[in-house]
Amino acid sequence: MSTSVRSGEFVQQWRDWREQRERELAEPYGWLALVSLDWLEDEPREYPGLPGRWWQDEDAAYLDPKGAEFSHEGEPVVGVRRFELVNSGAGTRVRTGDVEVEVARRSGYLIRVHDPKAPVLRDFRGVPAYEPDPSWVLQGRFEAFDAPRPTTVGAVVEGLSHVYTAPGVVRFAHEGTEHTLTAFNGHDGGLSILFTDATSGVTTYAANRSLAVEAPAADGSVVLDFTRARNLPCAFTDFATCPLPPEGNRLPFAVEAGEKLPHERQG
Template sequence: MTDQATRPAAEPEVPGGLATFVEEWEEWHAEHQRVRADKHGFLAITSINWLDEEPTRFPDAPGAWSTGPEGVTVRLDEGEELVVDGAVVHGTHHFGVIAERDSLYPGFGEAVIEVAKRGGHDIVRPRHPDNELRTGYTDNPAYAPDPRWRLSGRYVPFEEPRPITVGATVEGLEHVYESPGTVEFELNGETHRLTAFNGPTPGSLFALFTDATSGVTTYAANRHLAIPAPDAEGRVVLDFNRANNLPCAYTDLATCPLPPAENHLPVAIEAGEQLPPPRPAKA
């Protein structure tokens, strides 16, 4: 669906030259595949379970699980055990109150159980390395790295950070992220703007977005773009070659956030990860 009217027009200079640019992208892409296929990664999740005050057992995890004002609790029957922070536990174990978007990973056998809070709800997601979704995963297709999609931009901070509520791939679930500002960039003489959220390292940012390729050659719900910290003048680099899929592209057991409405770009960003490979057929 290449449209020259929506592609960067000039061949920009890249640090280290084209060969280095391609090599670094290939390393980035390979690392994403490695993390995605990790034995306890998202592809290993076998169920998502929303906890309440009633102790409930699940077929892919030991114990009866519940939550309440004091946080998450598991009651293990005789012969059942978990490994928590390197120690074997039996009987009743209290995990306490878990912060939003935090996760704990007690283990049992070759598996782990993610105990987490998402959208204000406590959940349990067992992760089994032999899950067919993980063992059948193959490399995710991506557009060939192209320096023309490494764009210069401007960071425009808000006077005060703003809480931004976004939807989720789980119906009825909402996420709240703090946005310190927007990032602006130009494409074919037009200015585009993305609401940005705080990234994992101090000063870094990320954006969730869709564009004219979404649902055609790229995942329909969203893509994620990491943005290094702005420099002293507010300049940023948006390398769309590194736009990647969130876990919801691969499993229905994820709670991924959706982009804010203003982050739909009316152009085709033909860079970064494309549609995920087909999922293994269920038996």
């Protein structure tokens, strides 16, 4: 197969990936639908635009519908509902009217409203990206730690931190120099790498980008496809609490591949 054919296939696969990515971003209750973020307090209280009363204690978040209609996982919420969640883990959603209220634990508990009429979602016009260049698909090697390491990282929200499990590091070479990135657990046995580089704050979002890596082969080899480096939700909205890359995950060169600074953050 000729290089031009292989290159054409690569570009088409990247375009398919990008279309799917933008469809996911445009989902009516996705990240672009966020319109608020509030931290729960120890005493029950109401929040602007939301029915019911909300609060937290050391272990859980609570909702008292106070006669309003709520549902959780398809079932009506009757009486006080308790939500005990994993810190820095997945949240859960409660529906009321046309909106979904996400409950999540980020040290303390928070609630975020996803509204399909959100201005950011309404005005979404895709994500700027570098043109796909196969030279940014690099070979690497995963090296596992003796035991997975809980790793604390900062967040885009001042004073907040996240704790993730790092199973090891990925080593790779770029222009003859070896670089090492701490990897977190990803989906389906894969890895997730948060990083910044010399484009961060210039042509790409300053705080972070994310790279999904498929599960390492038996010999530890992995593929780093930087053309699929993605923005985290905080690149689009102020109502996200995204993690910052772990110490050492700033690359000293410009990764001119993957997603650029979103339209929503330009100007």
